[in-house]
């Protein structure tokens with residue numbers, strides 16, 4: 001039976017970066033519970049799908065990623081006992097904490113689409129997904145051998161991480177078909193369960209333009225519900241109130257699976273909101289019921305877009321608020337909902353969306369980020385990964401707020 005000052009549940013992006021911050025402050029008083037052997041830089045999965053970066057570049061051993069001056073248990077948290085300030089791990093051992101930070105991410109629900117799991121395992125099928133560490137390497141080979149028919153890309157009827165990724169891979173594939181001179185023979189379709197192409201109007205307008213210019217068919221309120229592998233057909237349901245279903249034949253089908261909060265969290269209604277996300281105050285990120293529990297990242301109830309960029313901004317707020325609270329001071333920092341999505345639109349370009357809780361653009365660079373640029377593609381493909389492995393996993397990247405303030409000064413001077 002173990003005890004610590006700060007317990008971090010989950011060693012992904014949020015957990016690793018918070019553990020690193022606190023392990024610097026409270027040496028050897030931080031415990032991380034995380035079952036995985038490997039740590040993935042998931043934003044690279046989109047580029048692996050496009051054949052732009054290698055799978056190797058997206059992963060490192062967990063033991064080399066988590067902070068050295070913290071204790072790591074390679075286990076699952078099986079249950080939470082918040083009144084006792086305690087969790088129980090898969091080994092049966094318990095961990096007691098003064099402060100607990102929950103960073104368990106999202107659970108992927110491949111099983112919710114009948115036919116999906118068997119198709120993904122079949123190298124000969126045209127079905128693929130950048131969302132799984134065990135499925136991502138199949139994506140580029142499947143795109144590359146598509147020479148005709150219909151390439152369909154889907155977005156599910158659930159919250160997802162990086163809501164831009166399901167359409168980024170469509171843009172990359174479309175660009176690939178063009179470069180290979182097969183574009184005239186391949187119809188490209190993006191079917192999304194959402195009523196919009198993107199939640200922020202400025203970037204949605206830009207993306208609609210991209211789709212019109214490049215003849216990509218976009219169907220909103222269109223949800224993938226089943227795959228028939230034998231017939232190579234996908235079944236979609238309209239979410240416009242009609243509930244009509246229709247069948248579309250595919251030669252390539254890229255699926256973003258439905259996602260939801262981890263089952264373990266859902267088993268503890270006192271910790272979650274009605275749909276199972278960790279219930280936190282959207283500004284302070286403190287739990288709404290237990291004052292020594294906090295949350296970060298994809299598993300929390302805050303209504304921001306679920307990205308790594310959001311976690312960078314959340315981390316700064318969370319660290320300051322917890323330190324203030326430990327010092328007996330009121331918490332002063334508030335998370336504004338900042339999130340960012342580098343919408344890669346081809347092999348050399350990207351629209352860098354950045355916005356807050358109000359879905360208002362909150363841009364870093366002194367240019368109109370609603371446009372496609374090569375420099376933002378370079379950031380996404382080469383700079384952010386470096387930033388992640390060298391700074392963020394070590395608790396030293398709090399997002400681009402500093403640069404944003406600087407460039408808004410430049411913008412003002414121009415006026």
Ligand code: FAD
Pocket residue numbers: 009010011012013014015033034035036041042043044045046075076077078103104105106130131161162165262264296297298299306307308309310311340341342
């Ligand atoms: P994760 O990093 O998923 O970590 C959760 C951890 O919790 C896991 O390691 C898991 O093993 C652990 N865990 C789960 N259950 C338990 C348990 N019971 N006990 C202990 N540990 C447990 N973000 C961007 O900012 N920009 C992008 O361009 C971008 N592109 C993306 C593209 C793709 C294809 C994907 C999949 C994601 C992308 N993201 C992007 C999103 C980003 O990767 C996630 O938002 C981020 O990694 C979430 O971090 P997290 O700590 O909340 O969850």
Ligand code: UQ1
Pocket residue numbers: 043308309312340341342354364384385387388392397399400
């Ligand atoms: C970011 O900070 C971040 O975390 C490392 C990402 O994850 C990959 C991002 O995609 C983005 C866009 C940011 C925001 C950073 C800048 C410089 C706009």
